[in-house]
Amino acid sequence: MILLDGKATAAAIRSELKDKVAAQEARGIRTPGLAVILVGEDPASQVYVRNKEKACENVGIRSLAYRLPADSTQDAVEGLIRELNARDDVDGILLQLPLPKGLDSQACLDLIAPDKDVDGFHPVNMGRLALGLPGFAPCTPAGVIELLRRHNVTTSGKRAVVIGRSNIVGKPMAMMLWGYGDFANATVTVCHSRTPELAKLCAEADILVAAIGRPHFVTADMVKDGAVVVDVGINRTDDGLVGDCDFAAIKDKVSAITPVPGGVGPMTIAMLLVNTVKACENHLGLAN
Ligand SMILES: NC(=O)C1=CN([C@@H]2O[C@H](COP(=O)(O)OP(=O)(O)OC[C@H]3O[C@@H](n4cnc5c(N)ncnc54)[C@H](OP(=O)(O)O)[C@@H]3O)[C@@H](O)[C@H]2O)C=CC1
Ligand SMILES: Nc1nc(=O)c2c([nH]1)NC[C@@H]1CN(c3ccc(C(=O)N[C@@H](CCC(=O)O)C(=O)O)cc3)C=[N+]21
Numbered sequence: 378m379i380l381l382d383g384k385a386t387a388a389a390i391r392s393e394l395k396d397k398v399a400a401q402e403a404r405g406i407r408t409p410g411l412a413v414i415l416v417g418e419d420p421a422s423q424v425y426v427r428n429k430e431k432a433c434e435n436v437g438i439r440s441l442a443y444r445l446p447a448d449s450t451q452d453a454v455e456g457l458i459r460e461l462n463a464r465d466d467v468d469g470i471l472l473q474l475p476l477p478k479g480l481d482s483q484a485c486l487d488l489i490a491p492d493k494d495v496d497g498f499h500p501v502n503m504g505r506l507a508l509g510l511p512g513f514a515p516c517t518p519a520g521v522i523e524l525l526r527r528h529n530v531t532t533s534g535k536r537a538v539v540i541g542r543s544n545i546v547g548k549p550m551a552m553m554l555w556g557y558g559d560f561a562n563a564t565v566t567v568c569h570s571r572t573p574e575l576a577k578l579c580a581e582a583d584i585l586v587a588a589i590g591r592p593h594f595v596t597a598d599m600v601k602d603g604a605v606v607v608d609v610g611i612n613r614t615d616d617g618l619v620g621d622c623d624f625a626a627i628k629d630k631v632s633a634i635t636p637v638p639g640g641v642g643p644m645t646i647a648m649l650l651v652n653t654v655k656a657c658e659n660h661l662g663l664a665n
């Protein structure tokens with residue numbers, strides 16, 4: 378069994394980016410800048426935003442954090458996004474989700490300039506992904522693809538099953554697995570809460586991606602012998618942080634599996650940094 382080590386892979390990506398940013402800086406090219414907007418005091422979101430700031434610092438990306446009160450108005454959040462859109466020193470804008478109740482996330486995401494949308498959530502970037510055009514791809518599914526690629530897991534011609542159809546994980550994950558280009562080319566089934574015989578479909582998967590948000594959802598009977606299992610889930614339980622898969626029960630059946638923590642999570646942040654460096658190169662007219 379191969380452990381798909383997202384922590385180590387993310388560290389390798391950060392190290393590559395650090396060298397790239399340092400080399401650009403040595404040539405007098407300005408460093409990339411990422412603005413992160415956090416509205417409210419959700420504890421999990423605060424941890425993520427702090428981790429993103431640390432990761433930026435580690436790579437040499439300037440990070441600007443904007444912490445707004447939970448009772449911020451829609452106009453206040455939109456005003457900040459407009460301001461950041463107009464700034465030349467801001468290459469990427471990340472609006473930490475979910476927003477507090479009463480705020481319209483989609484309206485805010487729609488306002489982020491697509492060339493600064495390093496999360497890949499803007500309709501233009503989602504549309505470009507769907508059409509197989511270059512753009513920013515959402516960080517979590519992009520991180521999954523990169524993790525598979527760097528472990529030489531082949532997807533071409535394989536049966537992939539994605540559990541979950543959210544706009545930030547399941548839906549773009551499916552698009553990337555069926556793919557265009559030199560990777561992907563899997564045959565993809567997407568399951569959700571109204572899928573009949575979900576367990577049976579999963580048991581036919583060569584590659585199984587779990588993005589549900591329920592601990593121990595994926596049990597041994599749902600996993601084919603020798604399958605590759607990617608666990609996107611992040612669930613805080615009394616036993617600590619766990620994924621969506623019953624890791625202990627399936628680890629001996631699989632050919633490869635991601636741990637939680639230390640799997641997809643760190644890759645998500647690494648891809649955010651990749652996208653931010655790419656946004657900066659685009660803004661400066663450098664080839665990438
Ligand atoms: N590691 C990382 O970097 C990241 C991890 N996450 C984690 O991934 C998980 C999924 O996140 P996200 O996609 O945002 O979650 P959502 O809650 O937006 O989506 C969950 C999906 O799972 C489906 N689902 C829920 N219950 C069932 C069920 N009983 N049977 C079948 N399908 C079900 C839902 O179906 P339906 O559409 O029918 O409601 C929905 O499509 C969470 O644990 C989240 O914390 C998220 C982002 C990044
Ligand atoms: N605009 C926006 N973009 C996002 O990408 C986004 C978001 N909003 N809202 C929340 C989700 C969730 N998400 C995670 C990122 C990293 C880890 C991560 O690094 N997890 C560590 C553990 C960290 C811990 O201990 O909490 C790991 O799995 O090893 C987890 C989850 C990004 N999201």
Ligand SMILES: [Mg+2]
Binds near residue numbers: 496517645
């Ligand atoms: Mg993401």
